[in-house]
Amino acid sequence: MDGYPVVVVGAGPVGLAAAAHALERGLDPLVIEAGSEAGASVREWGHVRLFSRWAELIDPAAARLLAERGWREPEPDAYPTGADWAEQYLSPLAAALGERVRFGARVVGVARRGRDRVIDAGREAEPLTAHVETATGQERITARAVIDASGTWASPNPLGGDGLPADGERAARDRISYQAPDLSDPRARSRYAGKRIAVVGSGHSALTALVGFAELAEQEPGTEVVWVLRREVGDHVFGGGEADQLPARGALGLRAERAVEAGHVRTLAGFRTATAQADADDRLVLESFEGTKSVPVDEVVALTGFRPELSWLSEIRLELDPVLQAPVRLAPLIDPNVHSCGTVYPHGAAELAHPEDGVFLVGMKSYGRAPTFLAMTGYEQVRSVTAAIAGDAEAAERVELHLPETGVCGGAGLFDEPAAEQDGGCCGAPGAER
Template sequence: MTLLDLTPRTVVTDRLATLPVVIVGAGPIGLAAAANLAERGIDFIVLEAGEQAAASIRLWGHTRLFSPWRHLIDPASRRLLESAGWTVPTDERRAPTGQELVDDYLEPLAALPEIWSRIRFGARVVAVSREGMDRTRTAGRATTPFLIRVRTEEGLEELTGRAVIDASGTYSSPNPLSSSGLDPLGAGDVNGRMIHALPDVLGADRARFAGHHTTVVGAGHSAANTLIGLAELAQLEPGTRVTWLIRNASAVRVSSSADDELADRARLGSRVDQLVDAGLIAKIDSFEISTLKPHGDGVRLIGTRRGEAATHDTDLVVGATGFRPDLGMLREVRLQLDDIVEAPIRLAPLIDPNLHSCGTVAPHGFDELRHPEPGFFLVGMKSYGRAPTFLLATGYEQVRSVVAWLDGDMRAATEVQLTLPATGVCSTDLGGGSSCCS
């Protein structure tokens, strides 16, 4: 046996050493984990629910990120790409769209032979456990392989791994519209009128919104992006109306301070304010939704406003209330999560959005990300739970440290370094924010 780590004490048996590290998700953080493992010669497999790498980013690819290229490329991934002849985008100071990030960086990264050969597409992880033991059994747990149950076109199957890096993100797990954190009553009756965050208002989804009244619910940057697109559409398509509904007295977004190094983000908030002032966006504040009902061809939002019963009728509702981690597949894993933001308990104080912006989050690595389950890590946006202060650069440093720990390189694992852009406060509304920093 060889000792892998001293904190916590984890032993790697001969059998474990023959098994791959299992990465859940082939987005930017999952692929960065793969690149770091490839550089260190550690076997791995990537399980991706979609049919392509970065499947979630492709859904909002029309949206421009806030971070410029220089903050979006993982160092290990860059080394592997450049050794294969790839060149970095010309202007590293420019912020790309999500689709540009995919086309110019993530697709080439996933296509590298040492990574592509280890990705399984159409493989959705539905459960993680230990081979032959549920979460209640302790004896021999650290030396028992992880068991990962996967759903594919052929049905359910299982595979084993020496460690699990969950980089599955949160985009597919939106926060509900109601202030209670639960789905509003009647939500299932209006599914056809509910739209996920960041639709392509001016492109692929244009016909759906043109000539209709759309209400955007949420106070974060996902909401702001959609509102700007809808306001532009309203000037092009007769009958198009836009309402912005928030549950607080004012929208808690990043300020439009000139000191914000993420200039594209700073401009976003001021642009929405201008459109509200110009009458292109109708704003309803202090509205707390409790119930949704069909109303003609649209939907009626029922709730309270400043202590009084209130209703709002609209054709379509875009839910831009932020995201939360899907923890259902981890029922048999011993997690230690903060009881407020659902982040790893050692990480939570460092990312509390009431205290920190994207640029003031302290560097952190394997130690802040570890759980009572040795060898299991939540990384990337999922590691931030419900906090909206995540930057891709932060996730890249997370997986670099985690992979070094898996390789027994404690010096590299603990020397966590990270330089982030100075930013304003992303959000202090845990239920109404969105990932504002990527």
């Protein structure tokens, strides 16, 4: 397999880091990116300021590659926006990798050469193939290994509380958004100013949207915000606050809490959306599976998480957890039904391996439907994975990462239970090594 490249799907933070690590290992990386530039998905939420500092957003191997080209690292304690991250780090990194990054090309399938997923005979002796679509047609790239860092941004969860689109959701697409808007953009501002907006979700994206809309309500008369949560409002709904070891993440929750306490946001808790139908005034009314109805709203911002797109991996033998759609050995570490504190043991190739040798899902996609992914986790993943591909088992097994704690115990699944059943959490902070 030595003559074939390591195909990396996605030129986002983790994909480009994988290429940098592969290069240091003497491997030949080839990054395939559907967008026209590095960090295409990051740029779509470029107005959002990250709660990680620059020091936590730059991969060590990438930094070494960039330093060779005279790149100046940003102030380590500053907090960039998504646009800053893309322009000041991801674009220079893609440029440093040069022709090893191909834009405007989409991987539409991965297989074992000459074998569908059913065939055992001769399978291990064959390389992988990545089927790619470009503006000029299709091609097949033979690969030593495939690292899928395509993320989950393009496949948000629907508004519906059972994982499927709510009745009427598709028909109301013109009034439903699946990302926090940039309210500094005059077009976005005019869309929401003076309107009643339902924000559905309880993660960091939802908190970001609540803070932005609360500020809009202060400035634009008639603007109202309804926060629709699937869980009840409890002690942890605003995150870890001052206990969060990422201070900006904790501060976001505190700002959202103040917005609710100030009366800018009304809450509708324990509500799982079944339908979204227009009323006689052509405003949307959400109805829960229990028959509870929301007040009529003009706009809905559904921020209910993401899920992995797996259809183009259908000919690969993956071993995924039936609940999270994450690798089975990783799933117990991140399952929000049982895992505490949002703090995950550092992990790498051993937890990310599949029955199909040489195939790894990394980055946000490796988490399946689980939330709270940090860039640092992805960088550690690809350091270990590229070591494994290069045959350095010792480096692949070694842990080289200390993760900050969220200060929040009890996962999303536990938040649906009565408060008394959450007391004590399920476990303490994990150790830094194993």
